[in-house]
Amino acid sequence: MTISTSRTRFVALAESLGFDAVRVCRADEAWAAAGRLEEFVEAGRHGTMGWMEETLERRKQPTNMWPEATSALVVAMNYGPDSDPLEDLKHASSGNISVYARHRDYHDVMKGKLKQLAQGFARETGEEVKVFVDTAPLMEKPLAEKAGLGWQGKHTNLVSREHGSWLFLGVMLTTAEMEADAPGTDHCGACRACLDICPTDAFPAPYQLDARRCISYLTIEHAGPIPEEFRKPMGNRIYGCDDCLAICPWNKFAKSASEAKLVAREDLERPPLSELLVLGDAGFRQLFSGSPIKRIGRNRFIRNCLIAAGNSGDNTLLPLVESLRSDPDPVVAEAADWAAGTLAGESD
Incomplete structure (x- = not known):
């Protein structure tokens, strides 16, 4: 053949x-x-x-x-x-998880x-x-x-x-020698919607990304404290960010996923922060079994949820945030201090 x-x-x-x-x-x-x-x-x-x-x-x-x-x-x-x-x-009192991880x-x-x-x-x-x-x-x-x-x-x-x-x-x-298809052609034109919507200005120029400013990098790859300048812009994003993808005009031709395993889990669409902030290690691993979120671990995830809680303006979350100020993980504890201070400041 x-x-x-x-x-x-x-x-x-x-x-x-x-x-x-x-x-x-x-x-x-x-x-x-x-x-x-x-x-x-x-x-x-x-x-x-x-x-x-x-x-x-x-x-x-x-x-x-x-x-x-x-x-x-x-x-x-x-x-x-x-x-x-x-x-x-x-929906500030809920966590926003990137579409690819739902x-x-x-x-x-x-x-x-x-x-x-x-x-x-x-x-x-x-x-x-x-x-x-x-x-x-x-x-x-x-x-x-x-x-x-x-x-x-x-x-x-x-x-x-x-x-x-x-x-x-x-x-x-x-190793097979196969006839190549024609390469893709750029159809972005003068549009810069993806650049302008970025909440942290992660694009130094069109077609260039500074991962250090990207919310996807900060919430997934970055292990330490979130730099303060990016905390407010994170909003309720607790794992990844879809803004630059979602705003693209070419999505008008996109269809919903047809593969059953890629259809969003209902419990990962706008999950209440009040349910996420109480997760210990075992609960985290159980909730995210089979999910890419599992690989960042409970501590990094809770750090992200605390930033979202601080941004929520929802003072009913304050007791949960306060309880995490003594978390054994210093990055979690520091994020809880920030979130508690931010919520308390907004309640004055």
């Missing part, structure tokens, strides 16, 4: 597994993304994500990880919400399906394959743009004309 015939079958199999799009690009060509990544790290915009610096050379080029790879097959799965996430920001961990969902896809491809072609879902030093978004799934918008995330900004990505590298 020829690779071209196999590709047709591969696309059909991908669709049957629930992927919304699949495209191909070369894995062994030089690209501008390597230089942009190097500039990002050299400027220190990766913050405390030391692994980005440690894996920089491997991350620059797919073949730096696997020299035999010649083609990259990039798949996408839509996880669009069924309502506007920006509306959740108005359901099963997408890494598990995507990787299982991608492995099935890769096994079928390897069986039919006899070629070697390796799969990746945000689990290795591989730049998925530039690969997706190169493969024609969309383009990296001014917020640096992938934008698709068919799916808007709500896409999970996976990559299958292979």
